[in-house]
Amino acid sequence: MSPAASPDVTQQAAAPEVANARLGITYDGGIMIVEEESMQHVADLPLDGFLRLNAAGDQRHLLVSTAQGFHVLDTGVEVRGHDDHFHLYSHEPKLTDTVFPAPKPGHAVLHAGRLALFSDEAGTIQVLDPADVTKGPDAAIKTTFEAHHGVAIPIQGGGMIVSLPDRTGVNVLDKSGQVLATTNECPGLHGEAAAHEAITLGCADGTLVIKGTQITKVAAPDAYGRLGNQAGSGSSDYVLADYKTDKDAKLERPTRIALIDTEANSLRVVDLPASYSFRSLGRGPDGEALVLTTDGNLTVIDPEHGTITESIKVTAPWEESETWQNPRPTLRVVGNIAYVTEPATAQLHAVHLPSAKVVDSVTLPHVPNEIQDVGLGSDSHDDHHDDHAGHDHE
Numbered sequence: 154m155s156p157a158a159s160p161d162v163t164q165q166a167a168a169p170e171v172a173n174a175r176l177g178i179t180y181d182g183g184i185m186i187v188e189e190e191s192m193q194h195v196a197d198l199p200l201d202g203f204l205r206l207n208a209a210g211d212q213r214h215l216l217v218s219t220a221q222g223f224h225v226l227d228t229g230v231e232v233r234g235h236d237d238h239f240h241l242y243s244h245e246p247k248l249t250d251t252v253f254p255a256p257k258p259g260h261a262v263l264h265a266g267r268l269a270l271f272s273d274e275a276g277t278i279q280v281l282d283p284a285d286v287t288k289g290p291d292a293a294i295k296t297t298f299e300a301h302h303g304v305a306i307p308i309q310g311g312g313m314i315v316s317l318p319d320r321t322g323v324n325v326l327d328k329s330g331q332v333l334a335t336t337n338e339c340p341g342l343h344g345e346a347a348a349h350e351a352i353t354l355g356c357a358d359g360t361l362v363i364k365g366t367q368i369t370k371v372a373a374p375d376a377y378g379r380l381g382n383q384a385g386s387g388s389s390d391y392v393l394a395d396y397k398t399d400k401d402a403k404l405e406r407p408t409r410i411a412l413i414d415t416e417a418n419s420l421r422v423v424d425l426p427a428s429y430s431f432r433s434l435g436r437g438p439d440g441e442a443l444v445l446t447t448d449g450n451l452t453v454i455d456p457e458h459g460t461i462t463e464s465i466k467v468t469a470p471w472e473e474s475e476t477w478q479n480p481r482p483t484l485r486v487v488g489n490i491a492y493v494t495e496p497a498t499a500q501l502h503a504v505h506l507p508s509a510k511v512v513d514s515v516t517l518p519h520v521p522n523e524i525q526d527v528g529l530g531s532d533s534h535d536d537h538h539d540d541h542a543g544h545d546h547e
Contacts, residue, residue, distance in 0.1 A: 180519035206525035207261035210283030276300035346385030351415035355380035389440030391456035
């Protein structure tokens with residue numbers, strides 16, 4: 154991790170050193186703050202409404218999606234650099250007064266050192282340096298497109314990849330907004346991730362693989378083979394994606410996943426022993442693909458060969474609710490620890506991936522829903538929902 158900017162000397166002197174970064178976990182009525190290493194419950198931040206969490210990318214703050222926009226939440230952990238290492242210092246967690254206005258806030262994407270916030274209802278994109286997140290909307294460069302349930306992905310050189318309003322493809326833009334490349338060969342575009350040198354986006358019949366201004370469509374093996382939710386890794390050329398084949402299903406319970414090889418521009422479908430949900434995908438520290446399946450296992454997959462290498466028992470068997478806002482077991486990977494929520498027991502489990510073991514479990518004071526960490530090294534880009542029945546809930 155790279156150290157974040159330090160506050161003034163007075164604030165530094167008052168802050169005790171701590172050993173833990175922190176997680177944000179939503180519940181019906183607010184947000185819990187939990188220490189990563191100890192899994193100790195630190196604070197409750199009451200807030201009404203259905204809440205979504207996004208990493209701000211500065212190793213301290215989270216963005217809470219509400220009806221008004223993206224609210225900046227201070228988890229109370231400060232990273233200070235010292236010679237060749239850093240220290241973590243604690244402050245009181247709080248929901249700040251800083252809000253990035255965004256009616257119907259959608260995707261919040263961290264890539265290429267920048268953060269892009271998309272408003273589905275207004276069609277606005279606010280792009281900023283994560284270090285400036287506490288400065289509020291004045292620190293962001295705001296661009297307006299046609300309103301739609303879309304996504305913007307910052308890319309090297311100051312440009313962006315932006316979805317087309319009809320969700321049939323994307324434009325690749327330079328920093329001045331000029332179109333460098335475009336495609337409309339991605340019906341039902343939704344979901345994105347980053348691999349080593351590529352960005353992938355899901356389609357109803359495969360995926361797009363984008364490297365610079367080169368856009369490649371990789372077809373699914375089925376006429377309707379929908380890829381939506383995706384998880385990338387900085388240590389892998391492969392992207393993990395869900396895979397659905399029933400376009401008429403109110404809620405498809407898929408038992409296959411897709412592995413996208415961004416180097417070869419190819420796609421492999423892998424069978425799983427059970428189904429999974431849109432909050433089930435993650436990546437391990439060595440790029441391994443992780444899927445939290447409804448049999449209660451964390452399934453570990455070698456992405457290069459498409460083989461299951463481990464099946465780690467974590468929760469009791471569960472069934473995905475047809476209401477996407479309802480809690481369900483959720484996976485979040487931070488370093489070599491996979492955090493798994495179990496709403497049925499209000500528990501949070503920690504799985505040590507190198508040893509393939511559950512190393513800690515705690516009972517939380519509220520039933521957990523979404524979980525998010527504060528670091529840049531998240532297992533995937535942030536999940537957001539799709540309001541259309543039968544589509545992916547991201």
